[in-house]
Every structure is written in structure tokens, then in C-alpha cells.
Amino acid sequence: MRTPLLLLPLLALASCDQAKDLVSKAKQIKPQTAASAVSPGAADVRDITEGQFDEIIKTPGKLVIVDYHADWCGPCKMLSPVLKEVAGEYSGRTLVAKINVDHAKSLAQKEGVGGIPDVRFYRDGKRVDQFVGYIDAGQVREKFAKHAPASAPAGGADSPEGTPTPAEPAIQPMKKDWMPPGMEKKGT
Structure with missing residues (x-):
């Protein structure tokens, strides 16, 4: 070092x-x-079953990341905390659905999973991206940034009582006669 x-x-x-x-x-x-x-923020990470798959990938307004993994898979164990960390950075806008291929063999076969970890990204039920094998956190962040919605869906868990909070503009237009505090405008 x-x-x-x-x-x-x-x-x-x-x-x-x-x-x-x-x-x-x-x-x-x-x-x-x-x-x-x-x-x-808190990452939305869930273990799901074959029966939940079709409904989960169609979650409206969120990027759904499906992680096909197994308990015995070393690269899967390395990737899991990376996915959780990055999903936490996109709290309210993403959902990570974990599917153990040993428990969901028919779904993995139906979806064409050939190697694990196999990570697929869905928006409104359509696959928009995928990678197989371990990739580093920077590459995972790039994929999340590319496909995650710009803001949390309306009525999401992050807003109180399910109402979205309006965003205030970052820059306000300056008033025509504005003067810094302590300064006076001299007469003409």
C-alpha cells in the first residue's frame, strides 16, 4: 500500500x-x-417464487431487476451485496427480485438462464438489459442509471400518505430590482 x-x-x-x-x-x-x-435509502430486495415472476416484472413505474442465483454460487454471493447497495441508491425507483434457480428450475429453463448470476432488467414487463456473471459496482451503477426512472412512482412508499411531493425548482429567477442585503439603490 x-x-x-x-x-x-x-x-x-x-x-x-x-x-x-x-x-x-x-x-x-x-x-x-x-x-x-x-x-x-432502503433497498427493495425480495426473494420471489415462480408464481410471482410475471406479476413482479410488470410493476409499473419501477425498474425491476431479476437476479437468478444459487446458494452455492460464489459470483452470486459477491454480486448480491453490490445489487443491494446500488438498489438502495435508487430507493423507491427499483425492485430487486431474487430467484434461486435450484428452487425455480422450470422458470429458469423457460427464461433461458444458462449461467448464473444472470441479472435481467425489466421496465413495465419488457426486458431492457441483461448481464451474466459478476460485474463490479461501477458497471452495475451504469445499468441502473441507464434504465431507472428519474423519480419514484407517484404514491410510492417514500412519500407521506401516498401523495407525491412536488419538486421545487433548483434555481429561481432573480427579481429585476434585487439588491444584496445591506445595499441601497442610489437615486438617479
Whole structure:
């Protein structure tokens, strides 16, 4: 591991024992990424059965991600927390439906699942994307960003009493005679 540049001045001034202690502490600190700095919302992740499949993929206004997996599959176990994390970043706009291929063999065969993990993206019942095998979080985020709706569906779980909250414009037009506080307009 490389020593962070911020520690170099400290290492130059500190004794050898102090420098070793600082470096060991720096190695123990996990760097905070932009994704971990933001606390994502709760991800909607459900284990579903064959009978629920057709209804779930037709969920209106949401991106439905179907994850075909198995308990014994290593790449599936690596991908599962990535899907949950990214789905949490799209809280209210996505639903992750997990299907264990060992328990839903006929559905997996009907859908043409040849390898796992097999992840498919659906909007209003239509498949819009798919990948097979493990991909990193950045690639998963790209797929979510490409297909997730821009906002949560009206009446979703995120809005109180099922009513959508209107978005306020980020930039308001400035009034013609506006002056900064403490300033007066001089007479002409």
C-alpha cells in the first residue's frame, strides 16, 4: 500500500517509531468513497417464487431487476451485496427480485438462464438489459442509471400518505430590482 501524501510531512518530522505507528494506523483506515459517504435509502430486495415472476416484472413505474442465483454460487454471493447497495441508491425507483434457480428450475429453463448470476432488467414487463456473471459496482451503477426512472412512482412508499411531493425548482429567477442585503439603490 502506498503511503498517503498527507502523511509524508509527518513522517519527515516524526521519529522512526512514531512514523511506523502513523503508517500502521493509516493502513487500518478504510478510505471513504463517494458512494459510502452518502447513506442510501432502503433497498427493495425480495426473494420471489415462480408464481410471482410475471406479476413482479410488470410493476409499473419501477425498474425491476431479476437476479437468478444459487446458494452455492460464489459470483452470486459477491454480486448480491453490490445489487443491494446500488438498489438502495435508487430507493423507491427499483425492485430487486431474487430467484434461486435450484428452487425455480422450470422458470429458469423457460427464461433461458444458462449461467448464473444472470441479472435481467425489466421496465413495465419488457426486458431492457441483461448481464451474466459478476460485474463490479461501477458497471452495475451504469445499468441502473441507464434504465431507472428519474423519480419514484407517484404514491410510492417514500412519500407521506401516498401523495407525491412536488419538486421545487433548483434555481429561481432573480427579481429585476434585487439588491444584496445591506445595499441601497442610489437615486438617479
